[in-house]
Amino acid sequence: MYRYDExxxxxxxxxxxxxxxxxxxxxxxxxxxxxxxxxxxxxxxYLQRHAYMLRVAIPYGVLAARQLRTLADVAERFDRGYGHxxxxxxxxxxxxxxxxxxxxxxxxxxxxxxxxQTSGNCIRNITCDPLAGVAADEIADPRPLAxxxxxxxxxxxxxxxxxxxxxxxxxxxxxxRAAVRFHDIGLRLQRxxxxxxxxxxxxxxxxxxxxxxxxxxxxxxxxxxxLSRLEAVLRVYNLxxxxxxxxxxxxxxxxxxxxxxxxxxxxxxxxxPDAPEQAANVAAxxxxxxxxxxxxAPVGSGPVPLPTASAAEAGSPPDFRRWLRHNVHxxxxxxHAAVTITLKGVGQAPGDLDAARMRAVADLVERFSCGExxxxxxxxxxxxxxxxxxxxxxxxxxxxxELQAADQGLASDVIACPGLDYCSLANARSxxxxxxxxxxxxDPVDADDIGPLSIRISGCxxxxxxxxxxxxxxxxxxxxxxxxxxxxxxxxxxxxAAIGERLxxxxxxxxxxxxxxRLVQHYRAExxxxxxxxxxxxxxxxxxxxxGSRDARC
Amino acid sequence: MLVVDGRFAREAVSWSEVSAAVPRSGQLIxxxxxxxxxLAARCVWPSGFGVLLPATEPGAWLTDxxxxxxxxxxxxxxxxxxxxxxxxxxxxxxxYRAELRARGPLIPDQAMQLRAVGFDAVEIPDELARRHTEAxxxxxxxxxxxxxxxxxxxxxxxxxARHATL
Numbered sequence: 001m002y003r004y005d006e007x008x009x010x011x012x013x014x015x016x017x018x019x020x021x022x023x024x025x026x027x028x029x030x031x032x033x034x035x036x037x038x039x040x041x042x043x044x045x046y047l048q049r050h051a052y053m054l055r056v057a058i059p060y061g062v063l064a065a066r067q068l069r070t071l072a073d074v075a076e077r078f079d080r081g082y083g084h085x086x087x088x089x090x091x092x093x094x095x096x097x098x099x100x101x102x103x104x105x106x107x108x109x110x111x112x113x114x115x116x117q118t119s120g121n122c123i124r125n126i127t128c129d130p131l132a133g134v135a136a137d138e139i140a141d142p143r144p145l146a147x148x149x150x151x152x153x154x155x156x157x158x159x160x161x162x163x164x165x166x167x168x169x170x171x172x173x174x175x176x177r178a179a180v181r182f183h184d185i186g187l188r189l190q191r192x193x194x195x196x197x198x199x200x201x202x203x204x205x206x207x208x209x210x211x212x213x214x215x216x217x218x219x220x221x222x223x224x225x226x227l228s229r230l231e232a233v234l235r236v237y238n239l240x241x242x243x244x245x246x247x248x249x250x251x252x253x254x255x256x257x258x259x260x261x262x263x264x265x266x267x268x269x270x271x272x273p274d275a276p277e278q279a280a281n282v283a284a285x286x287x288x289x290x291x292x293x294x295x296x297a298p299v300g301s302g303p304v305p306l307p308t309a310s311a312a313e314a315g316s317p318p319d320f321r322r323w324l325r326h327n328v329h330x331x332x333x334x335x336h337a338a339v340t341i342t343l344k345g346v347g348q349a350p351g352d353l354d355a356a357r358m359r360a361v362a363d364l365v366e367r368f369s370c371g372e373x374x375x376x377x378x379x380x381x382x383x384x385x386x387x388x389x390x391x392x393x394x395x396x397x398x399x400x401x402e403l404q405a406a407d408q409g410l411a412s413d414v415i416a417c418p419g420l421d422y423c424s425l426a427n428a429r430s431x432x433x434x435x436x437x438x439x440x441x442x443d444p445v446d447a448d449d450i451g452p453l454s455i456r457i458s459g460c461x462x463x464x465x466x467x468x469x470x471x472x473x474x475x476x477x478x479x480x481x482x483x484x485x486x487x488x489x490x491x492x493x494x495x496x497a498a499i500g501e502r503l504x505x506x507x508x509x510x511x512x513x514x515x516x517x518r519l520v521q522h523y524r525a526e527x528x529x530x531x532x533x534x535x536x537x538x539x540x541x542x543x544x545x546x547x548g549s550r551d552a553r554c
Numbered sequence: 555m556l557v558v559d560g561r562f563a564r565e566a567v568s569w570s571e572v573s574a575a576v577p578r579s580g581q582l583i584x585x586x587x588x589x590x591x592x593l594a595a596r597c598v599w600p601s602g603f604g605v606l607l608p609a610t611e612p613g614a615w616l617t618d619x620x621x622x623x624x625x626x627x628x629x630x631x632x633x634x635x636x637x638x639x640x641x642x643x644x645x646x647x648x649x650y651r652a653e654l655r656a657r658g659p660l661i662p663d664q665a666m667q668l669r670a671v672g673f674d675a676v677e678i679p680d681e682l683a684r685r686h687t688e689a690x691x692x693x694x695x696x697x698x699x700x701x702x703x704x705x706x707x708x709x710x711x712x713x714x715a716r717h718a719t720l
Contacts, residue, residue: 007700007712014698021693022663030685031661038634039663121634151702151712157670158643161636238640239611270611272647278704281713288716 001062001372002147002292004112011154012109015116019043020102027099042122042160044090044115045101049424052096055118056108060128060146060170061089061375065365068373070111072358078104083358085343085351087415087466088167089375090118090125094422116154121162123153123234127169129177130376133293134338134384136330140189140197142172144289145223148282152227159234163241164249166234167206170199179377181205181214181497182469184251185233190220198222203233203263204255207463211499212252215260217267225273227282232271236263298336298370298385320395322444323406328391329382337388339369340408341381341398344438349431350416351379360401368394377466378415380408411441411453411520415466419459419476420483426459428476428483429509433457436513450520453533454493457485469493471534472516473500485512489519489545490537501542503549515549522548555683557676560665560695562688569604569625577603582627589615596622606657609638617648626650627677630658639671646672646706662686662694669695669707 004012019040026036040046044055056071071091075083078100079093086092096104108114117124126146133141149168153159159166169183180186186202198220205214221229237251240258255263274282313321329338341361344350353361361381365373368390369383376382386394398404407413414437417423419430434457441447458465459476467473473488485507488500507515520533522545527536537545556563572581576595579602588605596618604625607616626645630638642654656668657677668676678686698709705711 005716007715010700011698011712018663018697025690030687030690031663032685035633035661035663121636154702155666155670155698156703157667157701158639159636160664160667161634161639163636235640235644239637243635243637270644274704277714278711281711281717284717285713 001064002059002143002289008151009109009112012112012114012116015043015114016102016105016109019105023098023102038120038161042117042120043105044118045096045098046119047424048094048422049420050422051094052098052101053092053094053422054096054101054104054115055086055090055092056113056115057118057125058089058091058113058375059150060126060132060143061130061377062128062132062143063373063375064111065362065371065373067111067113068358068362068365070107070113072355072362074104074107075355075358077107082352082354084349084418085353085375085379085381087351087377087379087417087464088125089127089130089377091375092418094418119165121164121166122160123156123162123166123168125167126150126153127167127178127183127377129171129173130374130380130382131177131329131338131384132172132374133297134331134333134336135173135175135177136332137174138172138332139174139191140172141290141293142170142189143293144286145172145187145189145199145226146170147289147293148227148286149230151285152230156234158231159238162234162238163243164246166237166251176494176497179466179469179493179497182207182211182466182493183214185230186214187226192220192222196222199226201226201229201233204252205497206250206252207466207468208250209247209461209463210250210252211463211468212256213497213499215255217260217264223286224279224283228271228274229267232267235270236266240266298333298387316392319399319404319406319444320392322448323395323404324391326406326410327408328386331384335388337386337391339383339386339391339394340376341383341403342405342408342413343380343403344407344413344434345402345405346439346442347435349418349421350414350434350438357401357403361403364394364397367397378408378413380413406444407441407447409452409454410447411450411455412438412447413454414438415454415456415470417457417459417464419457423459423464425462426476427461427478428459428485430457430459430465430476433474433485433509433512436509437516440513440517450524451532453520454491455516466493467491468499469497470500471537472519474512474516477506479506484508487512487515487519490534490542492534496534496538503542503546518549519545555678555680557678557688557691557695558674560692562683562691563675567624571606576600579603579624582606582625585616588619589613593618604653607641609635609641612641612644612648616645617650620648620650620652623650623652625653625655627655627657628673630656630660633659633661633664639667642668642673643671662690665691665694666698670701670703670709672706674707 171178172189188200201218202214203217370385374382416430416434420426456470475486487503491500582604601622700710
């Protein structure tokens, strides 16, 4: 993975000093509340219901074991002993005192971590395929480009005060695991007929109050032109995006108002190619990053492959076989696998991990995965470099930590935002409902029979739980001071990107669990052999599920 | 208050805002008037005057006047309305080389961005200058001397530094 050099380190250290100074000036009354709020947000610091919350960036989801250990230290020293992995591949600490934050940031900076641009109206952390660099279906490793984009977007002077937040997603694989069509800009690495590397550039996707699926702005932008093209898109957005209404300020609204063709014409007019010297520097940097990322990866065992996953399966316990089936993914090296650790245990908040288990996982990451793990937008962790011969040992070690759940992508792999338990924007509590649903889908035979099913909960319209893109989406709403939940069906985040349709009137928390159960029951009754939940929704339409959930109620 | 290179400064030229006349050296006119004057005026108007520009996309008509202009003042309507940063950056990219000034309720914490897109100076309301001291501006103006993006405004490009040594 990427290691900071003196330049990267100097910037992060300087940012900590700047933020320490900003807090001091705020305390001294030299910065007003109105001035301080955007400054602290640009450093990932929110004022939540009970305390300050800090969102720490995990750039494109790549995390080293030593960094995970430091996150454990931070959780114990500054917080209440745990952290929360988010749907944007970051981690949040929920119980902070403002005056401790500079020391916390200094602790993070020592291991090349920071909270730069994890909030605020600027370019946020880049979402990336959690299997980047190891996926069997990869066209090109997206990590060098992701790092180039991290650097380019960090303190970009023109785009620090955009109309609203701005999110990029990047994948280099054939299958989209980064939800590129639900981001302000989505990038898909591709090669043209001459073998030149470039990106398909999608624009205007997003969730929130007005969900939209990204449209193709450019079918192919060569890498050499990508930064100037992105700057042109951002400049058009910065100058022309609406600033009068925060709910209409995202680029998707500008795109809708202008239309794709007029938007593209504006971008064409704003684009200015890099000067040759700058272009050469960018090309040299990309080469440097490619070398850094490829040098760190294992090379496999050469001509004698290690036992495959199926060989490891022979004579093994059924729980292990389920884990192999659901949580172990093919790797570009035949003797390796990528392993998902789902963080959706019974009774816990989705994505939460306590300090003791962070350290224990860090040990496993070092022992089994070359010291590197990934944070996924499904609020799970991935160990990307596990030798297949080591899978039984890893599974035993995870079992000892109660992290062996074999449910990646199944109904109990529920995604949820922090909701009203923490968040000052939320209308309803997401976590208790998530826990009820996780509990409901614990039976392994049932879970296997139901198969792939995404259930996602957002506590408000801001859609941090990505409910629009869920097979079954659940949105918290407030009516007359009480919490209700609005269900949607038919959303999908990957290649079949779709926005879920409303099922009916909002229901109570208990009714929400019952309704989900009825939707699943309807699927099991109506499906054709081998058909997934979402495929059945596509074949029969959401109306069938609307009827199905209603019938069962009578 | 005028902030130049992070210091509270007096005007070297005493700029006065004028209207509907042929501007002389040291006078500022509104962008709309300059645009309205049309290309014909370019042959007769003297150079050395300045223009007040709202923080929007600089029109192509403005580039024709670059040779005449000694100052462009970009007006920021609010501290965190970032259009002025794109406006200033675009002016520099279009080849404007004379003085570029930001006017509005800007704060020292934005000095890095102002400098990096190419602003030379900032004009802030006096009320703000009492709260945001010269020391704060001086400190902020010299912070973050290196950046990942293209070098501008006397700042260093990290990519250039990295690859010049290879």
